Amino acid sequence: MxxxxxxxxxxxxxxxxxxxxxxxxxxxxxxxxxxxxxxxxxxxxxxxxxxxxxxxxxxxxxxxxxxxxxxxxxxxxxxxxxxxxxxxxxxxxxxxxxxxxxxxxxxxxxxxxxxTAAEPGIYGRFGYGVAARSLSAELDKRQVGLVNLPPGTDEVRLRVTTPAEALPACEAVYAELAGRRPGMLERRPGWERLGLLDPPAERGGASERRCVLAERDGRVVGYARYASRVEWRATVPGGPVLVKDLDATEPAGYAALLRYLLDLDLTDRVRLAGRPVDDPLTQWVSDVRRADLTLRDRLYLRPVELGGALAGRRYATEVDVVLAVTDDFCPWNSGRWRLTGGPAGAVCERTTDPAELTLDVRVLSTAYLGDATLGALAAAGLVGEERAGALAAASVAFGHPLAPWLPHGF
The missing domain is CATH 3.40.630.30 (Gcn5-related N-acetyltransferase (GNAT))
Structure with a gap:
């Protein structure tokens, strides 16, 4: 061999x-x-x-x-x-x-x-860390409703069509959203077809997938791709609405789509998987305990070129810190790096200055998109603070207003 x-x-x-x-x-x-x-x-x-x-x-x-x-x-x-x-x-x-x-x-x-890892225990030794997680929910219509919906929800017009017919409008919504949240993938040629993948042999008794568009003033502001599976119990209908994708550029459009899915006839629950951990639905469900919320790992990440990775993103506040990074699998990343920057841009270069924070590349990978804070990782004993105050400042700088999210697997 x-x-x-x-x-x-x-x-x-x-x-x-x-x-x-x-x-x-x-x-x-x-x-x-x-x-x-x-x-x-x-x-x-x-x-x-x-x-x-x-x-x-x-x-x-x-x-x-x-x-x-x-x-x-x-x-x-x-x-x-x-x-x-x-x-x-x-x-x-x-x-x-x-x-x-x-x-x-x-x-x-x-x-x-x-x-994305089929077996998550494998990839840590290669420097990958969990950089984004996802949320799953199952909303039982008999026990969970929607409350405190945003203004304008009732003014959103909904229109049901096929995923193929709606594809250009859905792609425009996705493109607008992709730059807002870390972890989203740029839509490169061919990937739009992933939203149309619906093999009959893999539906598990569910219907062909449909698409509902949310429109305001003639403009599409959101969409949901979904299927339903009707399960009769004697003479009583039930079964899940299986949500494949749910995206909107405004809160009211999102709320209108979610309400539509909860109102579908002959079903008793709505299943959503792979949602952002800060999904708006967590603020709207009437009883969060009955929403069956589940967190799981989603996206694993590691820098190939550490300097380029840290310089390529922006920071919530001004930051100037020397990071001592160990990277046994990609040793060209190991050493001390000075990161300076803020909301307008950043520079990350090698330095001989004394280390202010020490961490392994896997830990840096976990903090890179903002899913976990450096402060929380330090509390787990994974980040060492060599200069007083360096940890708090860097932890805030690495944050982001929205949780990172990978909208689909690959």
């Missing part, structure tokens, strides 16, 4: 992807989904490890643009399709693929590397 990863070609794709399917349980994806991912993945960023011609390791990447605090979009490699065959565990194959992938990302000029 050659344990070194190598690039793959178009001719290698089918056996490479089949090996990935088997590593994730052997249940093949639908033809529609398989075709979508093949069109989006950067083939020249895919790696394979082979044993006598058989694929025993896979690694892929998407070329993404990630919104960071301040609204800038930074180049990020979206690590995906990672697997090691069960027959070849504990031989260092994953480590080799991750090292090769991050070294190539550095050569390309990527500033960040991001992923």
């Amino acid at each position: 050659s344990s070194e990863p190598r690039g793959i070609t178009a001719a290698d794709w089918e056996p490479w992807y089949q090996a990935l399917d088997w590593a994730f349980g052997g249940i093949a994806e639908s033809t529609e989904e398989r075709r979508l991912w093949r069109g989006l993945v950067a083939l020249d960023r895919c790696l394979g490890i082979y044993d006598e011609g058989q694929v025993v390791g896979t690694y892929g990447e998407f070329a993404l643009g990630l919104t960071v605090p301040g609204g800038a979009v930074l180049e990020a490699g979206g690590v995906t399709m990672v697997s090691v065959a069960g027959t070849h565990r504990r031989r260092g194959l994953l480590r080799r693929m991750m090292a090769r992938g991050l070294a190539a990302a550095r050569e390309r000029g990527d500033v960040l590397s991001v992923l």
Whole structure:
């Protein structure tokens, strides 16, 4: 066996992807989904490890643009399709693929590397931290209503259509929102098709997906893509409304959409997954305890080039701090860095000045988008303060008014 990863070609794709399917349980994806991912993945960023011609390791990447605090979009490699065959565990194959992938990302000029983890315990040793979490909710219509809705909710006009017909309007809403919240992905060509993916074989008894548009003065201000599954109990109808996407550029439009979903006939609950942790619905539900709110990890991140990553975002207040960072997996990031900047921009350069805060790259990754504060991480013993006052100032500077959010997986 050659344990070194190598690039793959178009001719290698089918056996490479089949090996990935088997590593994730052997249940093949639908033809529609398989075709979508093949069109989006950067083939020249895919790696394979082979044993006598058989694929025993896979690694892929998407070329993404990630919104960071301040609204800038930074180049990020979206690590995906990672697997090691069960027959070849504990031989260092994953480590080799991750090292090769991050070294190539550095050569390309990527500033960040991001992923969503099937098994979250794996990626901390490669410097990734949880940079954004998500919220799930199940609203039982018999027990939960909406209160304190924003002014103008009743003036929003709703119109039901198909996801395909509504796609241009939905994309315009998404584009307006993408710069507001860290963690959102710039919509690059082809990714709009993700919103149309609805294979019949994967509906689990639910309806075909529909789209409802929220309009004000003839302009679309929000949308929801959803399906419903009617479950009769004797002669009593029930079942969930399954919300795929819910976005709006204004609070009233969002509230009108949520109220519509709660009012749909022949259903008794609304399920929402992958929402921001500060989603407005938490302020509107009449009984938050009965909303069945659940937090989970969502986006994992690490800097590929630490200086570029810290200089690429903006800061809530002026900051001037020397960070001593350890990065065992990408040692070019290790050392002392002086970060200076604020709301207008930032500079981050190497320095020989004494360290004021000490932390590992995984901890910095967790604080990067503002999901966790440096102060909270210090309280967990993960940040050392070498100069009195440095921690409080940096913790405020790294914050953001809105929680980071990854709106869809990859």
